[in-house]
Amino acid sequence: MSRYQSIKELFNESSCSHNADTEKKVTCERLSPGTMIGGCSFEGAIQALLPFKNAAHLIHSPSTCPQVTYLFQDAPSSIFTTQMDAHDLIFGGEDKLSSSITYIYTHIHPDVIFIYLTCVSSLIGEDIERIINTQQETLGIPIILINAAGFMGGVPFGARIAGVTLMQQLMGQKEPFDALAYDINLIGFNASLNEMNAYKTLLESIGFRIHWMFGGGEDVEQTQKAHCAKLNVLIGAKPMGSLARKMKEAWDIPWVEVSFYGRHATSDAIRSIVETFADGKLTRISEQFIAREEKSLNQALESCRTVLKDKVALLDLKGKYSWQFIPMLKELNVRIAATAIYQCTQDDSEKVFELLKGQGMVIRDSYEELEEIIDEEAVDILLCDVHHYHAAAASKIAFMEVSPVLQTSFIGYAGVLSFAHELIQTLEDPFFTTVFQKAPWE
Numbered sequence: 001m002s003r004y005q006s007i008k009e010l011f012n013e014s015s016c017s018h019n020a021d022t023e024k025k026v027t028c029e030r031l032s033p034g035t036m037i038g039g040c041s042f043e044g045a046i047q048a049l050l051p052f053k054n055a056a057h058l059i060h061s062p063s064t065c066p067q068v069t070y071l072f073q074d075a076p077s078s079i080f081t082t083q084m085d086a087h088d089l090i091f092g093g094e095d096k097l098s099s100s101i102t103y104i105y106t107h108i109h110p111d112v113i114f115i116y117l118t119c120v121s122s123l124i125g126e127d128i129e130r131i132i133n134t135q136q137e138t139l140g141i142p143i144i145l146i147n148a149a150g151f152m153g154g155v156p157f158g159a160r161i162a163g164v165t166l167m168q169q170l171m172g173q174k175e176p177f178d179a180l181a182y183d184i185n186l187i188g189f190n191a192s193l194n195e196m197n198a199y200k201t202l203l204e205s206i207g208f209r210i211h212w213m214f215g216g217g218e219d220v221e222q223t224q225k226a227h228c229a230k231l232n233v234l235i236g237a238k239p240m241g242s243l244a245r246k247m248k249e250a251w252d253i254p255w256v257e258v259s260f261y262g263r264h265a266t267s268d269a270i271r272s273i274v275e276t277f278a279d280g281k282l283t284r285i286s287e288q289f290i291a292r293e294e295k296s297l298n299q300a301l302e303s304c305r306t307v308l309k310d311k312v313a314l315l316d317l318k319g320k321y322s323w324q325f326i327p328m329l330k331e332l333n334v335r336i337a338a339t340a341i342y343q344c345t346q347d348d349s350e351k352v353f354e355l356l357k358g359q360g361m362v363i364r365d366s367y368e369e370l371e372e373i374i375d376e377e378a379v380d381i382l383l384c385d386v387h388h389y390h391a392a393a394a395s396k397i398a399f400m401e402v403s404p405v406l407q408t409s410f411i412g413y414a415g416v417l418s419f420a421h422e423l424i425q426t427l428e429d430p431f432f433t434t435v436f437q438k439a440p441w442e
């Protein structure tokens with residue numbers, strides 16, 4: 001299958017909820033004016049692959065495209081651009097690309113080089129595959145072309161392309177010498193390394209071994225062996241549904257999609273993972289673990305619930321974060337005035353409706369309504385994406401930024417307690433009362 005055909009196929013993802021009951025498959029994403037506000041496909045692809053260890057990412061683009069990576073500067077890999085200019089647009093930038101690959105290999109000796117096509121380099125018709133094949137033969141390391149130019153779609157679509165490309169070009173190339181019965185793959189997207197490590201620790205304490213962790217500092221060798229896991233666990237990583245489906249088709253690996261945000265979600269996630277193994281001993285160990293953790297969390301949360309009772313929150317988050325915090329807020333007795341879904345995929349929006357159960361409004365179209373709702377509903381705190389606190393600042397209420405780049409982990413049982421403490425700390429932070437006071441001359 002040519003790379004163009006395989007991308008076309010990804011537009012009709014059969015694992016998406018909107019395709020569940022229909023005979024005629026529906027295209028997942030259609031570009032419409034404004035789609036790029038939430039980020040482009042290239043951004044999604046590079047976000048998915050940045051956690052890769054000892055990798056180099058070469059963006060074949062003008063110097064503007066790499067700005068989308070500025071929030072991920074702690075990634076364990078290096079980012080380069082070919083800095084295409086007007087001359088390259090007219091005469092082609094093939095020589096530049098080839099010499100950039102040689103430069104990267106000579107200077108940082110990566111285990112893998114990812115080459116990203118962007119809007120500009122996709123349109124000028126260069127023979128990129130010839131360059132990659134020649135360089136791969138000369139240098140002896142995998143050089144992987146990520147064909148996710150920005151105009152193809154939004155962030156989730158780019159992540160989907162990255163996951164499937166990785167599977168097609170690396171997986172299945174090596175066999176592990178010590179495969180175990182409880183080997184699982186953790187597949188995340190847009191999660192911090194802290195968060196991925198917290199998932200790993202939690203599941204290891206029940207008895208699982210993490211075979212491959214996509215989005216959590218994976219390397220080439222682990223990826224080549226990823227096809228030998230007994231289960232793929234997607235953690236709030238809807239765009240990776242295509243990868244999981246294709247791994248099921250190729251190697252018969254079952255998959256579950258779970259969330260570890262909130263007490264009930266964590267217990268449900270553990271149960272769904274354990275269920276797939278149909279192992280009595282594992283079920284007994286996990287039930288004991290759940291009972292112990294739930295009991296101690298309940299005791300620890302008592303004082304937090306008293307402080308947070310009657311507080312009102314508004315959620316303006318994107319993607320999976322739009323729904324992941326709803327169960328935690330409910331658990332802490334915080335009322336949700338409204339949840340914005342204009343930065344969400346269809347599946348994320350459906351989850352918001354399912355979890356809200358009619359409590360609180362849903363903001364569909366624009367952030368302009370936020371200020372109005374904050375005033376009408378006497379909102380105390382805005383949970384927002386990084387740098388999206390304008391509505392809170394305008395309405396003079398507290399805000400808490402939630403984003404993978406902030407490296408805070410609110411997952412699992414311990415995460416609920418950390419979230420409760422951070423919420424209380426933010427609401428009581430003297431910064432907000434000081435900064436929202438009138439100036440002496442007003």
Ligand code: SF4
Nearest residue numbers: 040042065118119150
């Ligand atoms: S790939 Fe296209 S949409 Fe994305 S940053 Fe570059 S030019 Fe913009």
